[in-house]
Amino acid sequence: MAKIIVDDVEVEVPAEYTLLQACEAAGAEIPRFCFHERLSIAGNCRMCLVEVKGGPPKPTASCAMNVRDLRPGPNGEPPVISTRSPMVKKAREGVMEFLLINHPLDCPICDQGGECDLQDQAMAYGVDTSRYAENKRAVENKHIGPLVRTSMNRCIHCTRCIRFVTEVAGVPDLGAIGRGEDMEITTYLEQAMGSELQGNVIDLCPVGALTSKPYQFKARPWELLKTESVDVMDALGSAIRVDARGREVMRVLPRVNETINEEWISDKTRFIWDGLKTQRLDRPYVRENGRLRPASWQEALATVAAKVKATAPNRIGAIVGDLAAVEESFALKSLLSRLGSVSIDGRPDGSTLDPILGRAAYVFNSTIAGVHEADAILLIGTNPRREAAVLNARIRERWRGGNLKVGVIGEPVDLTYTHEYLGAGPETLAAIADGSHSFADVLKGAQKPLVIIGQGPLSRADGLAVLSLAARAALAVGAVKDGWNGFSVLHTAAARVGSLDLGLVPGEGGLTAVEQAAGGVDVLFLLGADEIKVADGPFVVYIGTHGDQGAHRADVILPGAAYTEKSGIYVNTEGRAQIGNRAVFPPGEAREDWAIVRALSDLVGHKLPFDNLAQLRQSLFVSHPHLARIDAVEPADPAAIERLAALGGNTDRAGFASPVIDFYLTNPIARASAVMAECSALALGVTRQAAE
Amino acid sequence: MSVRRLAPKEIQPEGFAFTPENTAWAERIIAKYPEGRQASAVISLLWKAQEQGDGWVSEPAIRTIAELLKMPYIRVLEVATFYTMFNLHPVGRYFIQFCGTTPCRLRGAQAIQDVLEERVGHQGHVTDDGLFSWLEVECLGACCNAPMVQINDDYYEDLTPDNFNKLLDDLAAGRPVKPGPQNGRVASEPEEAIHTLLDPSLYDGSMVGAWRKRFEEEEARAKAEAEAKARAEKERAARDAASPDPAKPATTRAGEQAAESPAARVADGKEPIKPEQKQAASPATAPEADARKADGKGPNDKAKE
Numbered sequence: 001m002a003k004i005i006v007d008d009v010e011v012e013v014p015a016e017y018t019l020l021q022a023c024e025a026a027g028a029e030i031p032r033f034c035f036h037e038r039l040s041i042a043g044n045c046r047m048c049l050v051e052v053k054g055g056p057p058k059p060t061a062s063c064a065m066n067v068r069d070l071r072p073g074p075n076g077e078p079p080v081i082s083t084r085s086p087m088v089k090k091a092r093e094g095v096m097e098f099l100l101i102n103h104p105l106d107c108p109i110c111d112q113g114g115e116c117d118l119q120d121q122a123m124a125y126g127v128d129t130s131r132y133a134e135n136k137r138a139v140e141n142k143h144i145g146p147l148v149r150t151s152m153n154r155c156i157h158c159t160r161c162i163r164f165v166t167e168v169a170g171v172p173d174l175g176a177i178g179r180g181e182d183m184e185i186t187t188y189l190e191q192a193m194g195s196e197l198q199g200n201v202i203d204l205c206p207v208g209a210l211t212s213k214p215y216q217f218k219a220r221p222w223e224l225l226k227t228e229s230v231d232v233m234d235a236l237g238s239a240i241r242v243d244a245r246g247r248e249v250m251r252v253l254p255r256v257n258e259t260i261n262e263e264w265i266s267d268k269t270r271f272i273w274d275g276l277k278t279q280r281l282d283r284p285y286v287r288e289n290g291r292l293r294p295a296s297w298q299e300a301l302a303t304v305a306a307k308v309k310a311t312a313p314n315r316i317g318a319i320v321g322d323l324a325a326v327e328e329s330f331a332l333k334s335l336l337s338r339l340g341s342v343s344i345d346g347r348p349d350g351s352t353l354d355p356i357l358g359r360a361a362y363v364f365n366s367t368i369a370g371v372h373e374a375d376a377i378l379l380i381g382t383n384p385r386r387e388a389a390v391l392n393a394r395i396r397e398r399w400r401g402g403n404l405k406v407g408v409i410g411e412p413v414d415l416t417y418t419h420e421y422l423g424a425g426p427e428t429l430a431a432i433a434d435g436s437h438s439f440a441d442v443l444k445g446a447q448k449p450l451v452i453i454g455q456g457p458l459s460r461a462d463g464l465a466v467l468s469l470a471a472r473a474a475l476a477v478g479a480v481k482d483g484w485n486g487f488s489v490l491h492t493a494a495a496r497v498g499s500l501d502l503g504l505v506p507g508e509g510g511l512t513a514v515e516q517a518a519g520g521v522d523v524l525f526l527l528g529a530d531e532i533k534v535a536d537g538p539f540v541v542y543i544g545t546h547g548d549q550g551a552h553r554a555d556v557i558l559p560g561a562a563y564t565e566k567s568g569i570y571v572n573t574e575g576r577a578q579i580g581n582r583a584v585f586p587p588g589e590a591r592e593d594w595a596i597v598r599a600l601s602d603l604v605g606h607k608l609p610f611d612n613l614a615q616l617r618q619s620l621f622v623s624h625p626h627l628a629r630i631d632a633v634e635p636a637d638p639a640a641i642e643r644l645a646a647l648g649g650n651t652d653r654a655g656f657a658s659p660v661i662d663f664y665l666t667n668p669i670a671r672a673s674a675v676m677a678e679c680s681a682l683a684l685g686v687t688r689q690a691a692e
Numbered sequence: 693m694s695v696r697r698l699a700p701k702e703i704q705p706e707g708f709a710f711t712p713e714n715t716a717w718a719e720r721i722i723a724k725y726p727e728g729r730q731a732s733a734v735i736s737l738l739w740k741a742q743e744q745g746d747g748w749v750s751e752p753a754i755r756t757i758a759e760l761l762k763m764p765y766i767r768v769l770e771v772a773t774f775y776t777m778f779n780l781h782p783v784g785r786y787f788i789q790f791c792g793t794t795p796c797r798l799r800g801a802q803a804i805q806d807v808l809e810e811r812v813g814h815q816g817h818v819t820d821d822g823l824f825s826w827l828e829v830e831c832l833g834a835c836c837n838a839p840m841v842q843i844n845d846d847y848y849e850d851l852t853p854d855n856f857n858k859l860l861d862d863l864a865a866g867r868p869v870k871p872g873p874q875n876g877r878v879a880s881e882p883e884e885a886i887h888t889l890l891d892p893s894l895y896d897g898s899m900v901g902a903w904r905k906r907f908e909e910e911e912a913r914a915k916a917e918a919e920a921k922a923r924a925e926k927e928r929a930a931r932d933a934a935s936p937d938p939a940k941p942a943t944t945r946a947g948e949q950a951a952e953s954p955a956a957r958v959a960d961g962k963e964p965i966k967p968e969q970k971q972a973a974s975p976a977t978a979p980e981a982d983a984r985k986a987d988g989k990g991p992n993d994k995a996k997e
Contacts, residue, residue: 172764172766172767173764173766174766175764175766175767175769175770176770177696177766177769177770177773177774178695178696178773178774179773179774182694182695182696184695186766187766188764188765188766188769189698189751189765
């Protein structure tokens with residue numbers, strides 16, 4: 001710790017702090033453009049200049065100098081920083097004037113207007129006139145992909161975007177060509193960027209040079225209603241802010257959540273919002289003579305109720321899809337148990353995870369932030385870059401910190417960090433478990449080994465055996481011990497852990513999702529389940545949001561609310577319960593899903609005992625108290641992993657494959673999004689080109 | 693400077709590969725750098741690619757180098773566009789880098805530029821016969837022979853429109869040309885009458901070891917002076933003894949100070965610093981110093997007492 005005086009305030013800060021951090025610790029505000037907490041230090045915008053006694057006799061870039069580099073005074077006085085002296089004021093005004101020489105005065109037509117660092121800081125630290133009458137520099141616009149719009153006249157060369165894609169995303173597409181005034185940010189020959197985190201450069205850009213292409217000229221930040229929520233595009237539950245105007249979601253931005261997404265979100269999370277407006281089910285439909293026709297709620301619900309009443313309880317089933325919130329799953333489960341059916345399944349992918357094994361057998365036990373502590377990682381049948389892009393950035397960040405060995409069993413993939421490809425399937429995993437593989441020694445030698453198993457291997461017929469084998473491997477390498485549980489299951493569906501927590505698996509004599517879809521039941525409720533093909537036969541009631549696979553097969557469609565249109569609890573892959581909030585109302589006659597189930601229950605004569613969401617949550621929290629502890633991770637009992645390892649079973653020889661084949665099209669909302677379709681086509685094109 | 697872009701697709705070659713000799717050369721260069729730092733070879737390789745590629749760096753060359761060094765393409769492009777020494781467009785067989793910085797300008801570079809514009813065309817333009825193209829560059833460091841140009845690897849200096857035209861004619865006709873000054877001057881010696889370094893003794897060998905003579909002379913002079921001074925001292929002492937009046941301060945203050953210096957005291961067999969001075973200089977070692985201060989008397993007061 002070192003003492004330092006900032007504007008007459010003496011503070012004690014770690015010696016490795018930069019002056020900028022020390023100033024912030026002392027409560028002084030330092031303007032900056034190029035500096036960003038999560039990126040390397042460039043020191044090229046010069047906006048953070050401060051005056052330092054005990055340092056060089058000139059304004060010092062506070063982002064690029066450490067507290068330990070300052071000398072004490074002649075009698076050992078602590079170094080003195082001044083952030084409000086005349087020298088600093090003049091320096092900031094000078095820097096601002098230089099930055100504005102070439103920056104166009106197009107704020108009225110710039111999408112960044114209202115949330116622009118340059119605008120704000122010019123107001124706060126600049127002068128109100130310019131001494132420059134020369135022409136401004138004109139820069140050709142660059143094409144860098146379908147998501148990020150460029151307006152390169154506005155670029156102030158802070159290089160945050162370059163540092164982000166190189167360091168965090170690990171796909172070094174962006175660079176700065178030319179020099180001096182002619183420096184330009186571009187991709188190689190203006191190819192599209194290849195990262196699935198590229199949207200974050202829009203947030204990072206302190207000016208309007210990189211803005212969101214789908215959002216361009218759509219809205220101004222001050223018109224938007226901001227709602228804090230959680231993302232459902234993958235199982236991480238990234239913290240997001242949904243910006244809406246009227247009934248329309250205009251954009252999705254990340255929120256800072258250090259335990260999950262830091263401040264990044266994937267492109268799917270960010271650009272999904274146009275899918276919330278297209279292909280929407282905004283009124284009930286009933287199939288008549290093979291064709292779906294619009295119907296009233298009364299008619300649709302009555303049709304379903306009549307069908308349910310006429311069916312034997314054991315011939316009624318329900319499948320809960322990937323985006324369902326805990327509330328509606330709970331309501332549907334309550335309804336089915338009241339009807340006397342035990343055929344309910346929250347695993348439409350055919351996963352073999354089962355809550356009976358114990359919670360530790362199906363959650364990401366190490367926690368996402370725990371990746372930072374791991375010093376050896378084994379990825380089994382998972383491609384985190386596609387299944388959880390933000391988690392992959394987290395692993396990459398850990399890898400950049402050094403001393404991390406990563407082994408991969410499954411498909412050979414580009415993870416953006418160096419890893420050892422161990423093998424394709426269960427045999428390699430078995431070799432790790434019995435210690436005959438060399439990577440087993442790496443894991444054993446690690447202080448905190450982390451074993452991550454994806455959903456690909458678990459949805460196979462031998463899934464349970466593979467899971468058991470993975471648990472055996474984790475135990476064999478010492479991944480489960482006091483203070484560290486390195487056995488982690490990475491989910492791909494936002495609803496999955498919540499469903500498993502609720503016990504949405506078939507009871508005694510019940511049918512699994514796959515069996516139900518194959519025609520094992522007569523009435524089948526699909527709660528947003530679009531990733532499973534239902535055979536001819538069952539009467540299908542689809543409760544969901546989009547005209548996707550489930551709705552096409554449905555006999556009755558009951559339109560529900562998407563994740564931005566309802567308040568709901570989602571449990572992420574770590575087992576962390578989080579609440580998503582309503583930003584807009586569902587379109588047309590669509591209703592919140594739990595209310596649909598509740599209305600139906602009345603008609604079938606088994607009225608559910610809650611009339612509003614609060615009552616529903618109350619009964620939910622009584623039966624599942626851990627869901628009430630919002631934002632907290634309930635550590636699971638590691639004994640479950642030992643039981644799991646003891647299960648054993650025979651494994652197939654086939655190699656593992658990731659369940660996410662197309663990152664951009666994993667759910668009905670994404671499939672309805674034109675932006676995602678464009679990204680998907682582009683990504684496929686690149687893959688095809690690479691294959692040729 | 694202006695925005696530098698890659699040449700348009702139509703004139704880019706199909707591909708690029710280093711010749712076997714250059715590949716071997718590149719391997720040697722890359723091996724110079726420690727493991728993990730191979731990208732450091734990028735400038736050398738770009739330079740070689742330019743040499744091999746008729747004086748300019750093509751887009752396939754950039755990709756080839758990036759693959760060779762395992763760098764992203766954009767990183768090599770950044771370097772190639774940063775340095776103006778890498779030509780991104782085709783150049784003439786004789787690529788003229790014309791110095792347009794102040795000393796050359798003052799010595800008539802404008803006339804040379806006019807010749808270039810008339811004979812070759814605007815900057816970056818390659819003549820139809822493919823022989824010439826030119827580029828204005830910053831100072832090439834031959835200001836004493838201004839104005840000058842660099843054609844491929846050689847400097848051509850002391851240009852006038854006439855001799856420059858002749859130089860271009862000779863190059864175009866394939867006649868041999870002489871690099872260096874074009875006006876008959878030798879290297880950067882004075883152009884007209886020579887005013888310096890004319891002393892023949894500089895060249896007849898008599899100056900060899902001359903530097904030593906000066907020191908010997910100075911030594912002898914110092915010795916003589918010291919003797920004279922010693923003699924004067926002696927005489928004065930004799931005079932003082934003869935007349936006991938208080939002596940006036942010495943006229944040579946320098947001599948007096950020398951006599952007071954610690955070195956002189958040591959030479960006389962005394963302590964280098966007088967004890968009272970020593971105490972005054974460091975009060976910590978003088979316990980009575982504080983007491984003295986307390987009575988309002990400094991060390992000098994004591995001396996007065």
